[in-house]
Structure formats: structure tokens, C-alpha cells
Amino acid sequence: MDFLTTLFNEYRILVSALLTTLMLIVMITIWWDKVSFWWLNVYYSLPLVGKEKRLSKDYETPVKVYNKTWLNSEVSLCADFASHYEKVNKDEELFAKSQDYLGKVTENGRNNLHAIGWVLIAALVFVEAMGFSYVLSGFTIPGASESMQQQGAIGIAFIISVLLVGLTHFTGHELHGNSLIKKAKVWWKNAKNRDRNTPELAPNTRINLDKTFEDDAEPQYKQLINRIATNAEVKPRYLVTIITAVAIIVIAVLATYVRGQVLEREHIETVIIDTSSSMYQEQDPYAEAVPAILLQNKQETDAKSDEDIWDREKKGGWGTFIFLAFLFVLLQIFGILIGFKTGFAGKHSSDARKEIGPFKSEREFKAHYSRLKQQVARIAQKRLTNLQQKMNQRAETNCQDPKVLHVLEACGDRSFLTYMEELGAAETKFDQSTRRREHQTQIDNRALHASNAHPEAAVAPTPAELVAPVLDAVVVPETIVVETVVAPAVAAVETSAEAEARIRQELLAEIAKSKAEKVVETEEQMRERLRKELMQEMS
Structure with missing residues (x-):
């Protein structure tokens, strides 16, 4: 303790500066998301060295983003703010997933x-x-x-x-x-x-x-x-x-x-x-000798x-x-x-608890993140609008290319939320493709395992399994009026259930036929199996 007291007294300013720096680092680490977003906004709005000023000079570089023409500067700005938007782009489905995960691992109610x-x-x-x-x-x-x-x-x-x-x-x-x-x-x-x-x-x-x-x-x-x-x-x-x-x-x-x-x-x-001390104790020379027994x-x-x-x-x-x-x-x-x-033993329980946070219901969760999304989107759109205005001003003075001017004039169709919607649509499409690929891999693995175990009676995947990922994306209207071409006895007005059954049968036949080459079985066996399955589907 004396050492610490001496150190603090002799180097008071140095120790105070060090402690203040450590506290500042801890605070920045805790609120890093807010600090980084604040700094990004400031960095774009600086008058001379800001990124908005620098990006406004590049108004002649068009790029394709999800089948739509954008300018490279606009894409760069939207990409910078998109990372912050994604952090708060949370809906009640994420809240439900987190609660479901903690409930199944029996760790709801626990905290770090x-x-x-x-x-x-x-x-x-x-x-x-x-x-x-x-x-x-x-x-x-x-x-x-x-x-x-x-x-x-x-x-x-x-x-x-x-x-x-x-x-x-x-x-x-x-x-x-x-x-x-x-x-x-x-x-x-x-x-x-x-x-x-x-x-x-x-x-x-x-x-x-x-x-x-x-x-x-x-x-x-x-x-x-x-x-x-x-x-x-x-x-x-x-x-x-x-x-x-x-x-x-x-x-x-x-x-x-x-x-x-x-x-x-x-x-x-x-x-x-x-x-x-007793051995070297001085004896009084005039004192009488103490008896030995005492x-x-x-x-x-x-x-x-x-x-x-x-x-x-x-x-x-x-x-x-x-x-x-x-x-x-x-x-x-x-x-x-x-x-x-x-603490948590679940592999993703800590993330689930972090997502739930202090919210008691899905309504509170959705309201909080909706407010944060609107805040990020509003600031990002403000920066994008300022950038587009500056590029238009530069182009009016320095650019004579009609294509560039046409792209700049259509900047009203390019907003930050439009960019995020197209990004989300692309991610959804990729997820659907990934799920279909995983589903098909599982079917192929089961067919390969069955053929290895019983080569003489290889079992092919059922048409329902083959067509399942495709049928997920099929939207059937409530009532469809079609011309009947299958059988004259069928009525001209087809209900939604009948239309769904007909489309299912057609898809089953087409996809089963396209998958026939992957199945280890003879053509006669395949034809007989498909005939039985389709008759069952029709019944």
C-alpha cells in the first residue's frame, strides 16, 4: 500500500491520465455501436475532408446493383450505413426464435x-x-x-x-x-x-x-x-x-x-x-545468592x-x-x-439472451428496434440526398454525357430504403436457394445409402420429396377459371383445390422425369413406381 501511495503522489497527473484513458476505452467498448455510427455521420459531414465531399466527385461511374443502375458513390454510401442498419433490423420473429431456443434448452430466465x-x-x-x-x-x-x-x-x-x-x-x-x-x-x-x-x-x-x-x-x-x-x-x-x-x-x-x-x-x-537476554543479564554483586532450590x-x-x-x-x-x-x-x-x-450451456443461448435483452414482449421489442431503424434510415437518407445534390451540381457544370445526366436525374428512384429492400430480397433468394440445395442433398444421400444397402431394390425419392421445395414458392389463387383440356367431362370452372391438385400432378410428373437419371433403377421399375405413386396422389 505504501508503494501505491508513493506512486500516486509522485506521478499523480500520469496516473490520472492513465485511469481516465482506461475508463474512456471501456465506455467506448461498451457503447461501440453508437459511437461508431456517430463518427460515421460526422466523417461524412466534414466540410473539407469529409467522405461525402470526396464521393461527390465520382458521378460518372454507373454500377449494376440487383438489376438496377446506381452510381458507385451512392452504393458506397449506402454500404457504409447498411451495416449499422442491419444491426437494428430486427423484428418480432427474432424475439420468438430467441425465446424458443432458450425454452428448448431450458435456460429461459438465466442471465450472464x-x-x-x-x-x-x-x-x-x-x-x-x-x-x-x-x-x-x-x-x-x-x-x-x-x-x-x-x-x-x-x-x-x-x-x-x-x-x-x-x-x-x-x-x-x-x-x-x-x-x-x-x-x-x-x-x-x-x-x-x-x-x-x-x-x-x-x-x-x-x-x-x-x-x-x-x-x-x-x-x-x-x-x-x-x-x-x-x-x-x-x-x-x-x-x-x-x-x-x-x-x-x-x-x-x-x-x-x-x-x-x-x-x-x-x-x-x-x-x-x-x-x-537471561544469560547476559547483569548480576548485582552486592545481592545475596539465591538458594538453589528456590x-x-x-x-x-x-x-x-x-x-x-x-x-x-x-x-x-x-x-x-x-x-x-x-x-x-x-x-x-x-x-x-x-x-x-x-451463464449458459447452450451453444447459442448467450446470443439468444442478448437478442431478447430487457424486453418483456414482442411488442416492446418491435417498437424499440423500429424506432432505431427509422433513426438510422433517416440519417442515411439525409447523407444520400446531400450526396446526390452535390453530384447534380457538379454534373451541371462539368458533364456533357446525356447518359450520366439521365442517371443523375433519376436519383429520386434510388433511396437508402430501396437499397436495403433490394439487398434483403437478394438475401432471401439466396437463402431459398440454399435450402433447396440442402434438401436435394439430403434426398440424394438417402437414395445413395439405400442403393448401397440394397442394390437390387434401390428406392428412389418420392415425387413429393422432389417437388417439396418448389411447391413452397407456388401461390395458388382462390379461384382459377381455365379451359379444360384433360377431360371433357370436367367442368370449365376449376376451384382452387382442384387447380392445386392438377398443378401438383403436372409438377410431379415433370420433376420425377427429370430426376430419373439420378436414380439407380431400371426404366420399368421407375415407370411402375411412378404409376403407383401418381395413382395414390390422384386418389
Whole structure:
């Protein structure tokens, strides 16, 4: 403490500047999204060196963005603000997904440990570690001065507190994860006792926050296992728990032992000092000699008194050391309990909780992010409008190309929200293509597995499976009036259900025919199989 006081007194300005900088860095890190958006807006609006000023010089570079002509400067501006818009472009569907994910992993209601909780636990462990780190510093830094031993004690206490806080918190997380695994295994065994055809206890690694609804039809134990990290045997793990237990016991026992040795060393030093002082004590030459028997009685009495005092001191010291060791172990158990009650074992539970935030309902969630989206879009559109005006002013003076002038005159059709809508449409199209490709891969894998297992009777995918991704995009009107060409007996007015059945049959025939080359079976087998399936569909 003397070292810290001296350091602060001699370098007060330097220490104050350092602490202020650290606090500023922490605040910027916490509110980075708002700070970065504010700086982007300022950077664009600077009069001489701003990015808006620089982009306005490039008004002759058209680019194609999703089949629409834009200017390169406009695209650059919209792309800069699009990243901030995407961060707040959240709707009630994301809220529902997050709640669904936490509910299936049975972690709804849990939260991460708050920063204040981390500081409190670290402070408690540091204070406890300081109690025996000063004793340890006398042996780790032998012959050091009192000031050096204090500095060494602070360093040792810091190392011990960091290790113990981390170990106890991870131990709590491990025990919480083990409790979820045990819960899932109990549910699985109960289901297995009721039904012998119960699916195996294996996770589906494709489940994440966006695909949380894909396993709605699966049992509850499977939904839980899909969302936590497990080993191949789906059994609890205790590696971190064992390491933490060993560390706590070793530190508690060794610290108590060292404290006891220091107590006995101090007693021996006291006895040596007392003996030396009595040996060299000056005798009064004029005093009468004390009788030997009285001197012997006095020495025995003093020895017994010293022994009784030492016995009391030793018992009191060891009792205190044992109590401190018990308090140390109890504090680590408290840290483990905090780790058990806070944090998440689900692979995406922390992200889901972060998305839900402090909101209690979907309405609050949607209203909050709608306001943020409007704010970002309004500022981005203001910057885009200013850019378009500046480019028009430059083009009127310096440009004679009619194509460029025509593009600039049509700037009213190019807004920031239009850019975001086209971007969202492209992403939706890509997601649909990805889902169709994954669906087709699953069908091909099942067909390949069946053909490898039974080459003589390879089973082709059903037409319903082949056409499923396509039918998702088919929109059938309520009533369709068509000319009947299939059978004269059919009425000219076709209902929506009849139209859907007819379109389904036509698509089944076309897609099954296009997929026939991929199936390992003869043409006669394929024709017979398709005839039976289509007759079933018609019935």
C-alpha cells in the first residue's frame, strides 16, 4: 500500500491520465455501436475532408446493383450505413426464435454474470488471498525487505485470485451443463421405456438460432441435446471440476501449513531472544545468592508458564488458520454456485439472451428496434440526398454525357430504403436457394445409402420429396377459371383445390422425369413406381 501511495503522489497527473484513458476505452467498448455510427455521420459531414465531399466527385461511374443502375458513390454510401442498419433490423420473429431456443434448452430466465458481480467475486477472492500471500512472500522472496514482501504479496494474491475466479466460474458452468445432460438422459430413458422405437440420443448439429423451429417435431430430450455441447457418449464431464477441487484443497492445506510453520518459527525466535537476554543479564554483586532450590523452583515455574502460554497460542493460532482455510473453501464454493446459477450451456443461448435483452414482449421489442431503424434510415437518407445534390451540381457544370445526366436525374428512384429492400430480397433468394440445395442433398444421400444397402431394390425419392421445395414458392389463387383440356367431362370452372391438385400432378410428373437419371433403377421399375405413386396422389 505504501508503494501505491508513493506512486500516486509522485506521478499523480500520469496516473490520472492513465485511469481516465482506461475508463474512456471501456465506455467506448461498451457503447461501440453508437459511437461508431456517430463518427460515421460526422466523417461524412466534414466540410473539407469529409467522405461525402470526396464521393461527390465520382458521378460518372454507373454500377449494376440487383438489376438496377446506381452510381458507385451512392452504393458506397449506402454500404457504409447498411451495416449499422442491419444491426437494428430486427423484428418480432427474432424475439420468438430467441425465446424458443432458450425454452428448448431450458435456460429461459438465466442471465450472464453482471460486471458488478465479477468485480465483487474478484475482490472477495483477492482479499482472502492477501491473507496468506503475505506469508508466502516471505518464503518466495527470502531476504527481501518489508516493502518488497508487500509488493510480492500483492502479486501472489493477484495470480491466485485470477486462477481461482476463473476455475470456480468454469466449474459452475460445467456442473450446469452436466445437469442438462442428466436431465436429457432421464427424459430419453423414460421415453425408451414407453416406446422401444425411441430415436437415439444424438445431437443435430444443424440447429442454431435461425433454425430453432426445425426440430419442433422431435422429442424434448432431443431438442435439449441439439443445443448443448456434449461428448460422443453424451455423458457428463468433470475435468474442470476435478482440477478446481484439487487446486482449492492444495492451496487451503499448504497455506494453513505455511501459516503454522511461521507461527512456530516466531515462537522459536522469541524463546532464543529470551534465553539470550537471561544469560547476559547483569548480576548485582552486592545481592545475596539465591538458594538453589528456590532458583530451581522459579525456573520450573517459568518454564511451565511459558509452555502453557505457547500451548494456548498454538491452539489459538491453528484454530484461526483452520477457520481461515474453511472460509477460503466456502468462498470458492460460493464462486462455483454463482457460476452454476449464471451463464449458459447452450451453444447459442448467450446470443439468444442478448437478442431478447430487457424486453418483456414482442411488442416492446418491435417498437424499440423500429424506432432505431427509422433513426438510422433517416440519417442515411439525409447523407444520400446531400450526396446526390452535390453530384447534380457538379454534373451541371462539368458533364456533357446525356447518359450520366439521365442517371443523375433519376436519383429520386434510388433511396437508402430501396437499397436495403433490394439487398434483403437478394438475401432471401439466396437463402431459398440454399435450402433447396440442402434438401436435394439430403434426398440424394438417402437414395445413395439405400442403393448401397440394397442394390437390387434401390428406392428412389418420392415425387413429393422432389417437388417439396418448389411447391413452397407456388401461390395458388382462390379461384382459377381455365379451359379444360384433360377431360371433357370436367367442368370449365376449376376451384382452387382442384387447380392445386392438377398443378401438383403436372409438377410431379415433370420433376420425377427429370430426376430419373439420378436414380439407380431400371426404366420399368421407375415407370411402375411412378404409376403407383401418381395413382395414390390422384386418389
